[in-house]
Amino acid sequence: MRLFDYHASGNCYKVRxxxxxxxxxxxxxxxxxxxxxxxxxxxxQLNPSRTTPVLVPDAGxxxxxSGAILLHLAEGTxxxxxxxxxxxxxYRWLFFEQAELMPAIAGLRFRLLTxxxxxxxxxxxxxxxxxxxxxxxxxxxxTGSEFLVRTGYSVAxxxxxxxxxxxxxxxxxxxxxxxTWIERVEAQPGFMNDLExxxxxxxxxxxxxxxxx
Amino acid sequence: MRLFDYHASGNCYKVRxxxxxxxxxxxxxxxxxxxxxxxxxxxxQLNPSRTTPVLVPDAGxxxxxSGAILLHLAEGTxxxxxxxxxxxxxYRWLFFEQAELMPAIAGLRFRLLTxxxxxxxxxxxxxxxxxxxxxxxxxxxxTGSEFLVRTGYSVAxxxxxxxxxxxxxxxxxxxxxxxTWIERVEAQPGFMNDLExxxxxxxxxxxxxxxxx
Numbered sequence: 001m002r003l004f005d006y007h008a009s010g011n012c013y014k015v016r017x018x019x020x021x022x023x024x025x026x027x028x029x030x031x032x033x034x035x036x037x038x039x040x041x042x043x044x045q046l047n048p049s050r051t052t053p054v055l056v057p058d059a060g061x062x063x064x065x066s067g068a069i070l071l072h073l074a075e076g077t078x079x080x081x082x083x084x085x086x087x088x089x090x091y092r093w094l095f096f097e098q099a100e101l102m103p104a105i106a107g108l109r110f111r112l113l114t115x116x117x118x119x120x121x122x123x124x125x126x127x128x129x130x131x132x133x134x135x136x137x138x139x140x141x142x143t144g145s146e147f148l149v150r151t152g153y154s155v156a157x158x159x160x161x162x163x164x165x166x167x168x169x170x171x172x173x174x175x176x177x178x179x180t181w182i183e184r185v186e187a188q189p190g191f192m193n194d195l196e197x198x199x200x201x202x203x204x205x206x207x208x209x210x211x212x213x
Numbered sequence: 214m215r216l217f218d219y220h221a222s223g224n225c226y227k228v229r230x231x232x233x234x235x236x237x238x239x240x241x242x243x244x245x246x247x248x249x250x251x252x253x254x255x256x257x258q259l260n261p262s263r264t265t266p267v268l269v270p271d272a273g274x275x276x277x278x279s280g281a282i283l284l285h286l287a288e289g290t291x292x293x294x295x296x297x298x299x300x301x302x303x304y305r306w307l308f309f310e311q312a313e314l315m316p317a318i319a320g321l322r323f324r325l326l327t328x329x330x331x332x333x334x335x336x337x338x339x340x341x342x343x344x345x346x347x348x349x350x351x352x353x354x355x356t357g358s359e360f361l362v363r364t365g366y367s368v369a370x371x372x373x374x375x376x377x378x379x380x381x382x383x384x385x386x387x388x389x390x391x392x393t394w395i396e397r398v399e400a401q402p403g404f405m406n407d408l409e410x411x412x413x414x415x416x417x418x419x420x421x422x423x424x425x426x
Binding site: 048049051057060061063064065066067068069071072075084085087088089091092094095096098099100102103134137140141 | 262273277279288308350354
């Protein structure tokens with residue numbers, strides 16, 4: 001299988017981390033989103049919404065959306081419990097991450113690191129308040145728990161780890177329970193971290209227009 | 214089971230629609246989010262991120278996040294295929310809806326209908342452009358297909374239907390392929406629509422502060 005992948009995207013790193021944990025071989029196909037490589041007709045055939053990552057199996061349809069890829073890869077492995085109520089809690093954290101945590105934390109980090117927002121702008125302060133609340137919520141949930149779901153380390157942890165462990169880049173302070181959970185994730189056999197910084201061409205004056213502040 | 218539910222929320226309506234399609238009995242517990250009923254300590258016990266819906270099973274943990282609830286309810290039913298590649302495509306549309314379609318379309322509709330944004334504000338125009346692109350993408354995908362996933366009607370259709378069928382409230386024009394798909398969803402046995410309009414207390418001058426424009 002091939003993974004169409006952007007090296008500085010937390011959503012892409014999630015998938016690479018799951019593939020590493022599961023020792024699944026794959027071909028990595030780098031996509032430079034700020035050079036416009038997601039805007040081609042060829043990329044639209046893989047994913048009409050033009051986001052990364054996209055997993056392309058040897059046979060069958062391309063699969064966009066990091067959460068969908070994580071669930072698909074984890075099926076039948078220890079990273080996704082079988083029991084319906086536990087599985088449902090994995091789903092819950094995956095959707096929470098995409099709908100709530102990512103806009104606040106990853107959205108702010110991206111805009112600050114690439115010069116799209118100043119730290120004291122109202123839009124930055126709104127995302128910081130939201131992100132602080134969400135990190136507190138995650139910390140409360142992890143207090144007394146090793147991982148997000150009671151059955152142990154799962155794709156829910158992988159999904160949240162990707163942007164939470166770099167939240168300090170955006171000025172967030174990680175609560176103690178989150179910091180110790182990060183250490184537990186990083187101590188997993190098979191853990192690796194190859195998330196790269198945003199390159200110079202991700203700055204708005206150097207990139208194809210993809211994101212609004 | 215009990216469903217903590219806001220009558221004017223598309224995310225809540227999705228779950229009610231799936232429950233109706235599956236003929237699952239449940240107790241509906243109305244939550245008036247604009248009267249502050251999600252801000253109580255009791256509600257935080259059900260869902261610390263204070264969103265609706267929350268499904269509370271007779272035994273076990275409360276389940277927030279509409280996408281998680283849909284997958285959980287649909288397990289083992291015709292609304293969620295068993296075959297891994299088809300299941301993965303259902304996941305894909307559920308994440309797409311929450312991460313991309315909902316902010317653009319439902320976010321704009323909410324802000325316009327409750328007086329949080331004027332139609333010609335730059336923030337409204339940004340969401341309208343994004344929503345138009347996403348509706349076009351869905352239309353292209355549905356051209357030549359009856360439903361979003363090749364195995365037939367699924368929770369992916371339910372998830373997208375909830376906010377897409379009311380997109381014209383926010384000034385969106387539905388492409389033909391989307392309109393005919395809406396008719397197919399509405400022709401399903403068990404279909405019902407009890408999504409209510411936003412009540413007067415959802416306007417910012419009448420409500421507890423929950424949402425920023």
